[in-house]
Structure formats: C-alpha cells, structure tokens
Amino acid sequence: MQAIGHILKTQGDDIVRAIGQHIGLSLISLLIAAVIAIPLAIILMNHQRGAKVMLQITSVLQTIPSLALLGILIPIVGIGTVPSIIALVIYAVMPIFQNTYSGLTTIDPNLEEAATAFGLSRRMKLFRIELPLAMPMIISGIRIATVMIIGTATLAALIGAGGLGTYILLGIETNNNALLIIGAVLSAILALVFGAGIDWLGKLSFKKAGIVLATLVVLIGGFAGYRKLANPQTTLTVAGKLGSEPEILINMYKDLIQHDHPNIKVTTKANFGATSFLFKALQSGSVDIYPEFTGTVLESLVTGEKSASHDPAKTYQIAKTALKTQHQMAYLKPMKYQNGYDLAVTQQFAKRYHLKTVSDLVAVEDKVHAGFDPDFHQQKDGYPGLSKAYGLKFASVKTMEPSIRYKAIANGKVNLVDGYTTDPEVQEYHLVVLKDDKRFFPPYQGAPLMTEKLLTEHPELRTTLNKLAGKVTTTDMQKMNYRVSVKHEKAAVVAREYLKSHGLLD
C-alpha cells in the first residue's frame, strides 16, 4: 500500500495523462465501432443472408488474438494511436452489430404489422418504433463492447499508444505489484464508470442521447484536431522497449537532440513491447530512432553470422554492416556499458569462498544452487555453453521467471542467479557480479538505431548522438535503473541529471 501511495504521489501527473489517453482511445474506438455497426445492422435487418455473412465475418475477426492483430497492423499503419484504434474497433463491432441486429429482428411481429398497416414511412417506423424498441439490446451491446475495449486498450501501451496498460506492462516486467495494481484497478474502475454512463445514456430519450453522443464526437474530434494543428515543427519519435533502461536512454536522446537542434521536436514513446514491434515500427517510419543492443541485432534482426564474436567492438562492426546491407539502417556508436548475461551471488557467499570471477566457481561448484531464467537455462549462450566453456556443473539448477530470481536469492532459496549486467536488483539486494574472465557471454552494447534515410535528411543527428558513444558505464546504468524502477523517480529527471553531471548538457 505504501508503494502505491508513493507512486501515486510522485507520478500523479503521468497517471492522470495515462487515464486521459485510455479514455480517449476507448471513446473514439467505441464511437467509430457504433457508427459502423448500428447502421450496418439497420441495413441488414431485412436481409437475413447478408446479416449472417456479416455475423460470421465479425466473429472471425473477434478470434484474432489482439497481439497478432497489432503485429499485422504495424507495417500497414504504423504505431501509436491509429493501429490501436483500428484493432479496438474491429473487436467492438461484433457485440454492437450482433445486439443491434437481434434487437431489431426480434421486435413483436404484431407491432411491425401495426406500423405497416398504419402506413408509416420506413423512416418513421425505424426511428419512432424499431430503434426505440431495440434500444435496450443496443445499449447492452455497447456495454459489452465498452468493457472489452477498456480491457483490450491496455495492450495499446505495447505499441506506444499509452494508456493504463503502460503501468500494467511495466508492473509485470519489473515485478512491481504496486504499478500493476494501479494499472489494473484504474482500468477496472474506468470500465465500471463507462458502464454506468452508458446505462444513463440508455435511459435518455432518443434525441437527448443523440445530442450527448454528437457533443462527445465534436469534443474529441476538436481536441485531436487542435493537437495536430498546434504541432507544426519537425517531429522525431524516439521509442524504447519495456523497462526503465530504454526509457532513460530515450530521454537522453531527446534532451541531446532538442538541446543541439531547437527546430526539432522529439516525442518519446516508452515501454514498447517486443523487439519485432519496434523494428517494424522503425521500418514503417512511425518510429525514427530507438536504442538497440548489438547482441540482439545479431540474434533476431539480421541473418547470417549467428555465432557472435565475444569481442564487443567486433560484434558492433558485424551488426552495423549487416543492418546497413540488409535493412538500409544506420547504427551509431555504442555506449560503454554492456547489458549481457552475468552471474551474481550474495556478498556473504562471495566473501566466504573468495569468489571474484566465474572461474572461481569451479572450486565450489558442488555448493552452488542456481536459479536461472528458462531462456538462460536452455540457450547456447546461456548455461549449457557456460558450463562447457568453464567446465562447470552446479549442485542444483532451478528455472524460474526472471522477476522471481532475485527474490529467490534474497530469500536464500538459491545462492546464484543469472541476470543482466545493468539490473538494478544487483544494487537493491547487495549482490556481487562475477567477472566473465573467459569472455564467454556475448556482448550486448546499446546504440541508437535509425534508418539511413533519416540520417541523410538530418546528418546532424550523428554528431549529437555520438556524444554518448563510449559513455555510461555499467555501474552508472545500474544506479540509474535503481533510481527509476526501485525508487520510482522519473526517467526524464534521472537522464537529465546524468547528462548534466557529465558535461553533455549545460
């Protein structure tokens, strides 16, 4: 509870903004879905076959997993709000269409006969009799769609549309239950409030409900339009993957670029989901720059030369050349720190057996009870390779979720874990990282990635971003990660302090 209170106090503005984004995203999607689904149901109410086909189509669309749908949309429409809204609309159309259609087609045939026999026009029959009678069903369809949209909209955070999902994703990734609870509870509350609002709308007369809806459309449209018009300069979008480290880095990029080039406005989009989402976004031009690791480039973005060199400089050169030839991308110089796998033990354990390097472990291998993340346990560049390279065989090895590992070692359940070099938990739990003296782990160095086209248009970016080349040590990064993900300081503040204290910004 204390943690929640702390986060609410320090990040209140961000949370309010996230709620705003979430509401905007949900309302726009809901309105578009209703504007599509209701007229469609009206058109098809007297065409049973057409309606059946339509129901099938919407049901099929419903079964596409939301993540897959987002993945499909990124190369077509890019990242951010637009693909999120498209995906949400696709999901919301079905319940609204289905309910409107059955509401309109299950009206008492006697009432239909009466309306026909009285010579009422098609229009009057629809607006005076059929739609009002179907209204409870339509409203319940909209209700279902709303709850679904608000739930699914949390995934929009994965592709940079913001919203409450940002907190849920961050919470899961960093094992921060407070963040997770804030995101989840707020979206549940939103769903309840929206549901109540829709019920209220359903009780209004036809005309009044129409006026309320029209007002909402105008307000949202006006706001969006205003924001578009108020942003006339060149805008660069700098994005980062999930977690505190990328967020700190993109804030550094932003500060440096805006400092050197006041005519360029930089927007940051933190906490993108998977690597492939970001890379696609970069290719489609909806993201301009993002920090990527040399190791990841070789592993998942380029083909050929899979067995990476263990020399960081060589790895960078291979990655840079492959990106240029295979994807026409420019990969600027990397920073100093390496964020690769490492092995960490408690201070106590290290002191007792005088452990400094991984080689030192050989002597005490029968006393080591390791907790590894499942990937590390299986991959060639993980435990299997490590054990071959150093001739190591630990007494026991358990696999566990990355976020749980550090808790396990803190609680004494295991005495050695794998980790990433810059994990803040190393500092939080007072762990000792053992030196990879045989240079087994492939190097992961972060560097700015962008298209060559962008660099040709803005060659000045090279000088600006290369200011970070060779800067930021592993300890620096660990400390900054600790401040952001454990102490919940703002990434922007932490990034700026680093730049100032190292003379990169005045």
Place this chain on the structure above:
Amino acid sequence: MIQFKNVSKQYADNLALDRLNLTIPSRDFFVLVGPSGSGKTTTLKMLNRLIEPTDGDIYFDDQRIIDYDLKQLRLQMGYVLQNIALFPNLNIQENIAIQAESLGWARKDRVARARQLLSQVDLDPDQYATRMPSELSGGEQQRVGIIRALAIKPKVVLMDEPFSALDPISRKQLQDLVLRLHRELKMTFVFVTHDMHEALRLGQHIAVMRLGHIQQVGTGDEIMQHPANDFVRGFFQNEHAPRPEVIQDLLNEGYGQSTTATATLAATAPMSELAAALQRADQVVVGTEHGARSLKTPDLLDYLATKEAD
C-alpha cells in the same frame, strides 16, 4: 363500397380463399364470421394489402386497391389488431396520434385530437393521455387500440378479432362501444370474429365463411331464419335452443365455498330454484358428487352478469 371479385389466395400447400365474391356496402357494420382456417382474416388483411391476392381484384370506391398509392390506401383504412399492439415505447396520446404524426400534424393538433378521442370512449384524458400502455388494463388498452384506428378519420375501420383476448365483461362493454361509435361516425366497419354470438350482436350484415368459401351473406335475422346449409345451421344451433341452466353450471365456474353443512338443494336443480332459495336465506348449501358447497347471493349475480356479457 368494397367489392371482392373472384379473389383467391393460394399458399404453398393450401388454398386459403377460393374465388371469393363479396360486396360490403358503405357505412355498413359488416362481420366476417367462421371457424379458424375459414379465410376470414385473410379476407380482411387483403383490404389494407397486408396480404396480396394471388388472383382476382378488390375494388374500393370503384377503383382497384392495387391502383391506390399504398400509403394513401392505408391511411383510409383504420386497423385494430387482435393483440391490441399498442407501441410500448410510446405513451397513450402518442400511440393514438401516430398516424397523425406521420402526416405531419402539428403537436398541438395531435394532442387535441388524442384527448378528444379519449373522452369519446370514456377515458379521462387528464388521467390517461400521458400514461404508458403497460399501465392500462386489457380493456382500456383495446379502447385505445380502437381510437388509434379512428384518429385520422379513415373511411373504413378494419377489426381483426379485437375482443377475443378480453374478459367477458370488458368484451361486452367494448361491443357496446363499437356499436355506438359506428352510429356516431358513419364509417364502414369490417369486423372479423369466430364468435357467432358476437357476430349477431354487432353485424348489420354477416358473411359466414368456411374453408375459404362464403357459405351465406345476410342480416342476422335472415341467417337465423333461413340458414343456407347444414354448416350454417349447426353454427347457429346454440343460439336457437338454449339449454335451461342448472346450479351445476354455476358451480363449474368455480363459485361457492366447500362446507360440511347439510345440503338443501341438488346441483341438478334449475337455477331459478337457487334464486328462490337465496331470497329466503343468506346462504344456500348445494349437494354435489364431491361434497356440499355453500352459495351466496353475490355468487349468483356475478355468474349471471358474466353470462350476459358472453
């Protein structure tokens, strides 16, 4: 004047109407009567073209009804449904004025017309105009159903078994009401029923139908005196020779309380003996096969009132 000339209606597997010829005079109260499946409702619904004939022609004021503009035709034909079918989302005055609304009458005129019609059928406008249909009893709802059909002064009012779902007392009141309205309004009423008694009570002319054919057309007296065939005669049998009523008829309707007192009358005794006994005492005990039952004066009065309404 309405004329059917050789009108047939063929459905996939049965002939609902077979070369029907029929003339309905203007301002008549014309009743179509017959058992279910006789084609009476089909005949009625052809007038406002809810059903189209497969053969033959129907004339309304010497013009074929298919030559009328459909909306114009329907606006001249008021329609009262068996299930009443008031629109549940509209209040009473909106229901009554729905056709007026579609014709673009001003709201003030619509309200005035609805209130005038409500008074005409003894429903207080102040009390009823803005209530919802679900707040009214069945009899009250059908009163509204009737005046809804009259709102824009049609030439013809079509009524499709309008009282069959009502209780006997409401039915009698509404029969009186339509008779009065017919006298006052000088419109042609075409009324469908399966109830011979209702037909005789209401109709100036009656057409008896069976299996898509007209058996006989005439006034009530003509049909009673000179039935055209055995079917018509059988249909009227009950009207000719009413069976003398016995106390058992009343008990069959559920009147009376079980009692252990000694019976003074048998259930097979005529109703008149019960009336005589009730003049002498507050309570009379009647013996039946299933034990004794006590009857009071209100039981007899209720029973007779219901009977009369029937």
